[in-house]
Amino acid sequence: MNNGARQGFEIFVIGGGPAGIAAAACAAEAGAQVAIVDENLTLGGQIWRGGTAEADSSDASHWHSRLKTAGVVTLCGKRVFHQPEAGVLLAESADGLSHLRYRTLILATGARERFLPFPGWTLPNVAGAGGLQALVKSGLPIQCKQVVVAGTGPLLLAVASYLRKHGAEIVLICEQASWSKLARFGIALFGHAGKIGQSFQLAKELKGIPFAANSWPVIAHEAKAHEEKAQGNNAQGNRVLEAVTISRAGKPTTLKCDYLACGFHLVPNCELPILLGCRILNGYVQVNDFQETSVEKIFCAGEPTGIGGVDLALMEGQIAGLAAVGRRSEAQALFGKREKFRRFARILEETFRLRPELRNLPSDDTLVCRCEDVPLSRLREHSSWRAAKLHTRCGMGPCQGRICGPATEFLFQWNPDSIRPPVFPARVENLAAMPAQSQPRSVAPAELE
Amino acid sequence: MPNEIIVRVNGAPVSVPAGATVAVAMMMASQPCRTSVTGEPRSTLCGMGICFECRAIVNGIPHSRSCQLPCEPEMDVRTDE
Numbered sequence: 001m002n003n004g005a006r007q008g009f010e011i012f013v014i015g016g017g018p019a020g021i022a023a024a025a026c027a028a029e030a031g032a033q034v035a036i037v038d039e040n041l042t043l044g045g046q047i048w049r050g051g052t053a054e055a056d057s058s059d060a061s062h063w064h065s066r067l068k069t070a071g072v073v074t075l076c077g078k079r080v081f082h083q084p085e086a087g088v089l090l091a092e093s094a095d096g097l098s099h100l101r102y103r104t105l106i107l108a109t110g111a112r113e114r115f116l117p118f119p120g121w122t123l124p125n126v127a128g129a130g131g132l133q134a135l136v137k138s139g140l141p142i143q144c145k146q147v148v149v150a151g152t153g154p155l156l157l158a159v160a161s162y163l164r165k166h167g168a169e170i171v172l173i174c175e176q177a178s179w180s181k182l183a184r185f186g187i188a189l190f191g192h193a194g195k196i197g198q199s200f201q202l203a204k205e206l207k208g209i210p211f212a213a214n215s216w217p218v219i220a221h222e223a224k225a226h227e228e229k230a231q232g233n234n235a236q237g238n239r240v241l242e243a244v245t246i247s248r249a250g251k252p253t254t255l256k257c258d259y260l261a262c263g264f265h266l267v268p269n270c271e272l273p274i275l276l277g278c279r280i281l282n283g284y285v286q287v288n289d290f291q292e293t294s295v296e297k298i299f300c301a302g303e304p305t306g307i308g309g310v311d312l313a314l315m316e317g318q319i320a321g322l323a324a325v326g327r328r329s330e331a332q333a334l335f336g337k338r339e340k341f342r343r344f345a346r347i348l349e350e351t352f353r354l355r356p357e358l359r360n361l362p363s364d365d366t367l368v369c370r371c372e373d374v375p376l377s378r379l380r381e382h383s384s385w386r387a388a389k390l391h392t393r394c395g396m397g398p399c400q401g402r403i404c405g406p407a408t409e410f411l412f413q414w415n416p417d418s419i420r421p422p423v424f425p426a427r428v429e430n431l432a433a434m435p436a437q438s439q440p441r442s443v444a445p446a447e448l449e
Numbered sequence: 450m451p452n453e454i455i456v457r458v459n460g461a462p463v464s465v466p467a468g469a470t471v472a473v474a475m476m477m478a479s480q481p482c483r484t485s486v487t488g489e490p491r492s493t494l495c496g497m498g499i500c501f502e503c504r505a506i507v508n509g510i511p512h513s514r515s516c517q518l519p520c521e522p523e524m525d526v527r528t529d530e
Contacts, residue, residue, distance in 0.1 A: 039498060040517070046497055112499050124481050124492035134496030138516070139469025140476055239490050240479065370494070370502060373487040398501035398512075403494070425501075 004090075004097030004433065009035040009073065011324055012089070012102040014080055014272065017045020018310050019302025020108030021063045022317030023324070027106070028070035030325040036072055037091060037100065039079035043067075045110055046130060047310050049137050059310070075100075081422035082434055083276055090426075090433055097430045104297045104324045107273050107285070108317060111303035113155075113263035114406045116354075117368045117376070118361040120220030125241040125259050129159045132261035136166055143167030145258040148244050150174035150217045152352045153265035154309070161205040163261070171255050173206075174215035174246050176264070177352055182213055185351040188344075195311075195344060212248050216358060219245040220260055265352045267406045268304040274419040290323035290331055291316055299324050308345030315341055359411055368411070369404040371397020376411075385414035398425050456524040471515035471526055472496070472503045482515055483529035490528075505529050 013024040016038030028034040036043065048060040067074075078091040078098060089100040113128040120126065127135065129149055136142050147168045149160045152175055160170045175182070189195050223242035245254045273285045279294035280286065285304045287293055293300050301320040302313035315338040322331035362368060364377040372393040382388040385395065385408060394408070395401030400423070401416065408414045421434060453464045456471070458478035465474045472493045475482050481490030482505045493503040498517045506527040507513040515526070 041519070112495060112497065115494065122485070122489055122491060124479075124490055125476070127493055128495050131494055131496035134516070135470075135473055135476065135493060138473050138496070139466040140473045141466070239481075367489075370485070370491070370500070373485050373489070398504070399499060403500050 004099055004430075006099045006101065007035065007075070008101035009033050010102075011035070011104045011106065012037060012100055013072075013106045013108060013321075014089075015045070015108035015110055015302070016040070016043035016074070016076070017108060017110045017302060017313065018047060018059075018063065019110070019313035019317035019320075020045070020106070021067050022314045023106045023108060023299070023301055023321035024072045025063060025066040025070050026318045026321030026327075027325050028072045029066070030322065030327055032325045034070075034072045035075055035100075036067070037075045037078050037080065039077065041077050043074060043076065046134065049134065059314070063314070079424050080272060081424045081426045081430075083421075084434055090422075090430070092424075092426050092430050097433055099433075105276075105299070106317075106320050106324055107276075107278070107293070107298065107300040107304065108302045108313075108320075109269040109272050109304050111266040111268050111307060112402065113151075114265055114267045114410075115262070115403055116151075116264050116358055116361055116407055116410065117366050118217055118219065119363055119366050120222065120241070120244075121217075121262070122367055122370055123220050123222055123241045124239065126220050127259065127261055129155050129261040129263040131263070132259055133159045133162055136163060142259075144169065146171050146256060147259045147261055148172050148174065148217070148246070148255055148257045150215075150244070150246070150260065150262045151264045152176045152354065153263070154348070154352075155263060155266070157202055157206060159261055160209055161202055164209065165205070168259075170209045171257050172215075172246065173209060173211045174217065174248070175211065175213050176216045176355055176358060177213060178355075179213045181351050185347060188347045212246070214250070215246055215248045216361070217244050217260065217262055218247050218252065218361065221245065221254070264354060264358075266303065266307050268307065270304055271400075271402070271419050271423045273298075273300055273304055275421060275423050289335060290328065291320035292323065306342065306345050307348060308341055309348070312338065312341035312345055354410055362411070368407055369394040369397065371395075371399050371404075374404075379408065379412070385416055388414070400424070454520050454522050456520050456522070456526055458526045459528055465520050469520050471505060471507055471513070471518045471520055471524070474520050474524075474526060475503075475505060475515060475528075481528050 010033045013020045013036040024034050024036040078093040080089045080091045082090045091098045148171045221243045243256045244260050285300045291299045299320040301316035319331045362376045365375050374392045374394040378392045388394045463478045482492050482503045491502045493516050494500040503516040504512045505515045
């Protein structure tokens, strides 16, 4: 058995997005020995991935250079999947297994998009909004492609702007929120000087792109015409998106497109915090004023404590980093700014709350769990996430419920019951490093609501 | 470093920009990354290594998350059946 590399640091930061980078930089500037671990090949998280929206890039380079100057050790391409004993994490990478030994941990695991099932959502070329942006950032040519951007949240606008800048034709942005909610959101922005500047910039970039509120995708259509041509073993290659039907302010409209970029705001990545025993409150990691979780010596910053975007993530990261090295008064000095960004987070949540009609999007045969191909009709027979898992294998595939979990939470108000190690699928030889009986981490129902 | 890299997707050569991920190569070749348990073609959904829809066979290794994997010259990529 390969026991893997062992690395020890006073402070390990898990997640190299804005919150993690700020936390690591602040802790290291205070003299601590800090390492930052990320599963991606480069730091930056999703928002600062490979050069991003101009509004953020000066922030990104500022923090990247502080991180470097402070001497933070960067470990990229490593995915943490288990804690076999207190103070030790196991991480997997292309070159094998690592044991990460820490005294203090800062979790900055970020967020992912929420996906809702609707007929045709499993077709190739239907991707997340952030998902399609990530593909374009990873080299996908998008020039002259027709893209419908749909779902909810400020990410839709940022993605549409980014894709257009790279040559895409944005057919329509469909936002499920109502005009009245969006108007209140616009007014609320006036309380946030930085945000209003960013949104004016964005508004300029979005000029000329059709935008519809009260609108959402109802069916993604497959390219039928190609099926006859596609005989033989290449047949699958042609089963691909051709158009999408949108419910546009109550009226169905069908739009031709090459890609549908669709995401319904964000959900926090709480799997690792739950595995480590951190208390969850209303779906988020509960932290005190100093970003400390219910587990001693484990801090949490950024989206897992509440979806608030990059400014809040940076502020929480700084507070966590300073508090983790005992610089509590410096951390305290940032509380006021953090509160301002938290107010913005509450407005985000209220504006982009999913409307109940979206529960009717999937039809009986729409797959809800894409790993195990479980349709809606089979889930309706069950009364809880656990029962559905046991009887249908919903949420038991490789994504371990990361995609269908938030969907069923919205569709049926089901809550996840426990997290079992490994939190990500790991190779068998690396699983051998796990202790024989790893108990699942239960989340008591009281902790969920 | 060349500006383009050639990889093989389900046997056919595809030219991709240097630095592109395997998921991008598959999308450019209009080939699905994997076939689902009921036989549906699937391609990348989340683009950030969480959904596992982009898993493909890369140089013979099944279940490789193609959205996290940069293309290399002569790479052999196949739909994960």
